[in-house]
Amino acid sequence: MSCSLFAPPPLLRLPRLDGSCLYAETAQARPELPPLDETEETDACVVGAGIAGLCAAIELARSGLRVCVLESARIGSGASGRNGGQALGDFACGIEALERRLGPDGAALAWEVSQQALRRLRARIREHAIDCDWRDGAVVVARTASQAERLHAAMRHRQQRYDATQLRWLDGAALRAGLHSERYVGGMLDPLGGQLHPLNYTLGLARAALALGVRIHEHSPVLRLRGPGRPGGAQLLQCPRGRLRARRVLLAGGVVPGLPLRRLRARLLPVASCILATESLGQAVPPAGYAVCDSEFVPDYFRFTSDARLVFGGGAHWRVDRALRDPAERRRRLRRAMLRVFPQWDHVRITHDWGGWIDVSLNRAPDFGRLGPACVYVQGFSGHGLALAGMAGEMAAQALLGGPGACPGFELISRLRHATLPSSRLLRIPIAAFGALSGRILHTS
Numbered sequence: 001m002s003c004s005l006f007a008p009p010p011l012l013r014l015p016r017l018d019g020s021c022l023y024a025e026t027a028q029a030r031p032e033l034p035p036l037d038e039t040e041e042t043d044a045c046v047v048g049a050g051i052a053g054l055c056a057a058i059e060l061a062r063s064g065l066r067v068c069v070l071e072s073a074r075i076g077s078g079a080s081g082r083n084g085g086q087a088l089g090d091f092a093c094g095i096e097a098l099e100r101r102l103g104p105d106g107a108a109l110a111w112e113v114s115q116q117a118l119r120r121l122r123a124r125i126r127e128h129a130i131d132c133d134w135r136d137g138a139v140v141v142a143r144t145a146s147q148a149e150r151l152h153a154a155m156r157h158r159q160q161r162y163d164a165t166q167l168r169w170l171d172g173a174a175l176r177a178g179l180h181s182e183r184y185v186g187g188m189l190d191p192l193g194g195q196l197h198p199l200n201y202t203l204g205l206a207r208a209a210l211a212l213g214v215r216i217h218e219h220s221p222v223l224r225l226r227g228p229g230r231p232g233g234a235q236l237l238q239c240p241r242g243r244l245r246a247r248r249v250l251l252a253g254g255v256v257p258g259l260p261l262r263r264l265r266a267r268l269l270p271v272a273s274c275i276l277a278t279e280s281l282g283q284a285v286p287p288a289g290y291a292v293c294d295s296e297f298v299p300d301y302f303r304f305t306s307d308a309r310l311v312f313g314g315g316a317h318w319r320v321d322r323a324l325r326d327p328a329e330r331r332r333r334l335r336r337a338m339l340r341v342f343p344q345w346d347h348v349r350i351t352h353d354w355g356g357w358i359d360v361s362l363n364r365a366p367d368f369g370r371l372g373p374a375c376v377y378v379q380g381f382s383g384h385g386l387a388l389a390g391m392a393g394e395m396a397a398q399a400l401l402g403g404p405g406a407c408p409g410f411e412l413i414s415r416l417r418h419a420t421l422p423s424s425r426l427l428r429i430p431i432a433a434f435g436a437l438s439g440r441i442l443h444t445s
Contacts (some may be wrong), residue, residue, distance in 0.1 A: 019327055019354035022311065023081060023199035023276040028425045030075060030203050030211070036217040042068040045246035047222050048253035050080030051385065052378050054141060054205040055124070055393035056250050056316065061212040063401055068182055069214060070237065072221030076202035078254055082356035084275060084301050084313050085198045086291040087121055088138055089114050089394040092382035093364040098416075101365070107413055111162045113409045117391035118192045124390065125196075130204030133306045137290030138193025141175060141184040141291060147295050148186035148192035155188045166191050178288030183341045187292075195291040195303045198386060205390075217242075222232070225249065225261060228375035235375060248400050249378035252393060254359040267367055268380055274355040276334040278348045282308055286306065300337055310345075312338045330355065342437050358383055361418050366393065368413045376400050376410075380418070 007340040038176070044060045049071035061067045091098065091114060118132050121173065125134055142148035158164040170178070172185040217239075225236040234245040251264070285308045293301040295370045300314030314337035331353045339346060360382040366381035376399055378392040392407075398407040405411060 005023065006277045020352045021082060021354040022193045022305075022309070022352040023197060024083075025352070026197070027081075027199045028203055030206075030217055032077070033071075033216045035219040036068075036070060036239045036244060039196065039243045039245070040068065041245045042066045042215070043246070044068070044248040044250065045070060045235075045244055046250045046252060046383045047237070048072075048078075048251070049075045049202075049206065049216055049218070050078050050207065050254065051081075051202055052389040052393035052396075053250070053252035054202065054209050055390040056252060056378075056397040057095050057209045057216075057393075058205065058212060059394045059397035060248075060250075060401070061209065061214050063397075067208070067209075067212075067214045067215040067249075068246070070239065070244065071216065071218045072253070073207045074218050075216065076199045079273070079358045079385060080202045081199035082275075082354065083198050083273065083358070084291075085195050085303060085311060085386070086138055086293060086301060087118060087142075087194050087196065088291075088293065088384055089118055089193055089385040089387070090158075090384070091281045091365060091388070092384045094154070095162070096154070097363070097365065098346070101416060102412065106415075108162065108375060109211055109409060111158075111164075113191065113391060113413070113423050114388065115164075117387040118194075118265065119422070120391055120394065121193075121387045122235070124205070124208075125201070126392065128208040130201055130208075132196040132198075132201040132204060134194060135289055135306075136194045137189060137191055137386060139170060139175075139187045139189045139193065139288075139290050139292050141187035141294050142293060143184060143293055143296070145185055151188055151295050153187065175288075177293065180284075180286040180344070181341050184187060184294070189290065189293050193387075196386075197305075217221055221222075222253070225375075228261075228371040249375045250386065250393075250396050250400055251371075251375070251428050252379075252389075252396070254357075254379055261371070263378065263420070267418045268359040268361060270357050271360045271383070272355055273383075274330050274334055274352065275311060275315060276331065276338065277305075277352040278310045278345070279313075279351050280308040281310060281345075281348065284345075293314075300341065302338075302429060309351075310338070310342070310348075312341075313409075314338070314341075327353070358385070361417065362421070363416075365418075366392065366413055367418050368410055369415070370399075370404070370414065373403065374400065 043065035046057045046069045057067050098110045142151045168189045170187045175184045220239045227235040236247050237244045291303040294441045302312040361380035365384040368378050376396045378396050395407045395410040399410040
């Protein structure tokens with residue numbers, strides 16, 4: 001779901017990209033939860049009240065533990081509540097990359113994790129009666145014949161090796177009729193994928209956690225974590241106004257809000273994701289009701305909301321200093337990208353545009369692991385987190401409850417190796433630039 005790349009040093013504050021967010025304006029009522037302002041004790045602490053953290057908290061609470069969630073801002077204030085609202089299967093790096101790293105058996109388990117992530121997302125919505133405008137269907141589209149050939153081959157590979165018989169090919173004529181756009185020549189439809197209102201989904205998870213007795217403290221950034229590698233005994237989490245002692249700790253904070261350990265943060269490249277929303281299109285809304293993401297390395301993506309708005313992210317460029325700090329420039333780039341797909345809507349008014357940060361690993365594979373016998377982390381969803389983050393939270397909770405080997409999926413993904421980015425801005429920006437440029441060269445013809 002990335003629109004623009006930026007690689008600041010990890011200790012500098014990232015520019016704010018808030019803007020006017022459609023999700024915040026249309027969100028259901030949210031509770032005001034107090035910050036941690038004294039010394040407390042708990043069985044398990046989860047850092048981060050996004051999708052991963054809240055799903056982990058629910059899983060831990062159901063096991064009978066006392067659970068506390070520490071959130072540096074508000075529930076869903078990070079990528080969980082500000083993303084494009086698209087639930088995609090597979091991984092950002094593609095299952096082919098995991099075949100090379102994990103072998104055929106490991107890749108088969110990883111594929112099942114990605115598919116179970118979509119099934120569990122739907123099950124949570126039903127179980128907790130979350131009103132988040134879920135709709136079935138997501139399609140990855142190709143702009144050129146060569147992209148379509150590669151995408152079609154990837155679909156056949158998934159059908160043959162992983163029995164992904166639900167995947168279906170849409171030709172250019174079907175896409176033109178369904179989307180009212182001449183931009184695409186083919187696409188892979190996944191009926192298991194879909195779209196939703198991400199902030200309302202996250203708030204629904206928070207209500208489910210609170211109903212199970214989970215304590216959530218907003219405005220409580222973790223400044224320091226002591227004792228994650230110590231076997232047994234309490235770990236200490238220091239916040240600005242209070243402290244928390246916990247026997248188990250699960251880190252699910254991502255790039256923003258801040259991760260308490262610098263060495264984990266150094267494994268992620270912050271990516272700025274920028275999105276716009278239009279006024280209601282009324283009867284002009286295309287008949288295809290699925291979410292759409294193109295197959296570029298840094299994609300355009302869009303969907304149509306239940307009130308007939310277009311939500312569109314795209315217009316990627318790595319030289320983004322002005323775009324990140326100038327809302328007018330950000331809106332201009334997004335509008336230009338939108339009109340490349342829908343030139344007939346030049347007259348349509350843009351009512352909202354906003355941005356936020358997502359965490360991307362250099363190999364675009366998820367990054368899970370252990371910092372000690374009673375401390376685990378999940379991060380690096382690289383734009384595929386709407387479904388995968390919830391599954392990651394549940395698996396991390398199982399790994400934390402049972403110890404090493406308790407959750408095969410978590411242990412499998414923990415085997416993936418990840419590079420560490422340099423702290424110097426002089427080096428991080430060229431890495432981001434090279435990654436975006438080389439990806440465009442390899443994925444565009």
